[in-house]
Amino acid sequence: xxxxxxxxxxxxxxxxxxxxxxxxxxxxxxxxxxxxxxxxxxxxxxxxxxxxxxxxxxxxxxxxxxxxxxxxxxxxxxxxxxxxxxxxxxxxxxxxxxxxxxxxxxxxxxxxxxxxxxxxxxxxxxxxxxxxxxxxxxxxxxxxxxxxxxxxxxxxxxxxxxxxxxxxxxxxxxxxxxxxxxxxxxxxxxxxxxxxxxxxxxxxxxxxxxxxxxxxxxxxxxxxxxxxxxxxxxxxxxxxxxxxxxxxxxxxxxxxxxxxxxxxxxxxxxxxxxxxxxxxxxxxxxxxxxxxxxxxxxxxxxxxxxxxxxxxxxxxxxx
Amino acid sequence: xxxxxxxxxxxxxxxxxxxxxxxxxxxxxxxxxxxxxxxxxxxxxxxxxxxxxxxxxxxxxxxxxxxxxxxxxxxxxxxxxxxxxxxxxxxxxxxxxxxxxxxxxxxxxxxxxxxxxxxxxxxxxxxxxxxxxxxxxxxxxxxxxxxxxxxxxxxxxxxxxxxxxxxxxxxxxxx
Numbered sequence: 414x415x416x417x418x419x420x421x422x423x424x425x426x427x428x429x430x431x432x433x434x435x436x437x438x439x440x441x442x443x444x445x446x447x448x449x450x451x452x453x454x455x456x457x458x459x460x461x462x463x464x465x466x467x468x469x470x471x472x473x474x475x476x477x478x479x480x481x482x483x484x485x486x487x488x489x490x491x492x493x494x495x496x497x498x499x500x501x502x503x504x505x506x507x508x509x510x511x512x513x514x515x516x517x518x519x520x521x522x523x524x525x526x527x528x529x530x531x532x533x534x535x536x537x538x539x540x541x542x543x544x545x546x547x548x549x550x551x552x553x554x555x556x557x558x559x560x561x562x563x564x565x566x567x568x569x570x571x572x573x574x575x576x577x578x579x580x581x582x583x584x585x586x587x588x589x590x591x592x593x594x595x596x597x598x599x600x601x602x603x604x605x606x607x608x609x610x611x612x613x614x615x616x617x618x619x620x621x622x623x624x625x626x627x628x629x630x631x632x633x634x635x636x637x638x639x640x641x642x643x644x645x646x647x648x649x650x651x652x653x654x655x656x657x658x659x660x661x662x663x664x665x666x667x668x669x670x671x672x673x674x675x676x677x678x679x680x681x682x683x684x685x686x687x688x689x690x691x692x693x694x695x696x697x698x699x700x701x702x703x704x705x706x707x708x709x710x711x712x713x714x715x716x717x718x719x720x721x722x723x724x725x726x727x728x729x730x731x732x
Numbered sequence: 733x734x735x736x737x738x739x740x741x742x743x744x745x746x747x748x749x750x751x752x753x754x755x756x757x758x759x760x761x762x763x764x765x766x767x768x769x770x771x772x773x774x775x776x777x778x779x780x781x782x783x784x785x786x787x788x789x790x791x792x793x794x795x796x797x798x799x800x801x802x803x804x805x806x807x808x809x810x811x812x813x814x815x816x817x818x819x820x821x822x823x824x825x826x827x828x829x830x831x832x833x834x835x836x837x838x839x840x841x842x843x844x845x846x847x848x849x850x851x852x853x854x855x856x857x858x859x860x861x862x863x864x865x866x867x868x869x870x871x872x873x874x875x876x877x878x879x880x881x882x883x884x885x886x887x888x889x890x891x892x893x894x895x896x897x898x899x900x901x902x903x904x905x906x907x
Binding site: 416417420421423424425427428430431432435436438723726730732 | 868
């Protein structure tokens with residue numbers, strides 16, 4: 414008989430006391446348990462993520478209802494430094510262009526997009542309009558697609574006329590006007606300049622005293638030069654503010670019908686939906702990646718503890 | 733087909749063995765496994781009771797489709813035995829008794845020849861454990877490996893070494 418057969422033949426049996434002890438236990442009735450496989454959970458999560466992305470893409474790709482054009486921009490010049498923007502997609506009524514508020518310094522910038530038939534002639538005419546109104550064309554850019562962008566500067570008081578005349582070159586496709594109140598900025602700069610002038614005068618008076626010690630004289634001279642430099646900076650800044658308020662800036666885009674037709678074709682709804690869905694999926698991926706990065710140290714620590722316990726158990730059983 | 737072979741077959745989803753049937757069929761196996769693992773019959777008795785108590789508490793969570801009852805019970809028994817062995821090791825260190833003192837009475841079998849009993853005492857708990865699982869309980873390789881938490885190959889290697897050592901320690905046994 415081999416050792417294995419001996420072991421089998423003389424295997425210990427549980428005593429009767431143990432049988433009765435264990436059989437005295439009465440388990441609760443077994444309930445049907447739904448077993449969830451990790452692969453199913455992962456597949457479900459992935460499906461949910463894709464479905465959410467598709468729904469998001471579908472919702473955001475829906476065509477937006479265009480708001481009715483507002484030809485009369487709101488005016489809010491009561492507070493200092495306020496800005497007003499007016500944007501119209503259709504040919505606006507010229508009266509809608511806000512006129513400069515009297516007694517206030519305002520910076521006006523506008524952009525006009527006008528569809529014309531003859532690009533060259535209309536560009537020349539736009540330049541002439543600027544010159545006639547006392548302004549100038551700062552730059553002209555032609556594009557290969559058949560459009561031109563002209564940066565025009567006109568006196569602030571004539572911006573309304575300029576927009577009217579430039580808009581009359583063809584059909585206005587888009588128009589945007591922005592007005593920024595510079596009065597408070599100008600007042601602040603003027604106050605700083607007055608303060609610096611008083612300081613310069615005081616320093617000059619102090620330096621004129623013959624009894625001034627040499628060390629203090631040197632110190633006052635340094636302060637005087639600093640005050641003069643600051644005064645020059647403020648004067649330059651105020652001149653720039655006045656200049657910005659005196660001249661309006663108009664960016665005029667002239668385009669032919671051909672150029673408008675050749676404009677990049679926008680995506681269809683399906684394309685937009687797919688684009689948005691892919692973007693949403695990318696965001697979901699980033700969230701998952703972030704979660705993994707946050708969870709990874711804990712997972713590593715858990716793994717190390719598990720590994721250490723297992724090694725310890727093996728050592729215990731094999732010693 | 734013997735009882736052990738029957739117990740290794742995974743029950744179908746509709747086959748839900750009763751707890752009493754599981755106790756009747758597997759108590760001896762679990763007890764044998766624990767005797768071999770601990771080398772102490774009284775401890776094995778307590779641990780077997782503890783194992784079935786734990787199994788009783790988690791009986792609702794047991795899924796016969798995932799593992800055979802015997803494998804599941806051996807897993808619970810192993811955890812309980814490892815905790816006991818750890819406590820024993822701490823106690824021995826505390827009492828500065830480095831050599832394991834087994835009782836002189838037979839621990840590993842009823843009527844087992846003395847040299848085999850002595851040889852089993854000289855094996856490590858891990859070696860006796862794999863012998864119990866594969867020889868006494870007749871678990872197949874994958875099931876035993878699953879209980880031990882090692883690969884099938886490692887389980888076979890461990891069994892082979894344990895049996896070789898046992899043979900070396902019992903050269904004069906009258907077979």
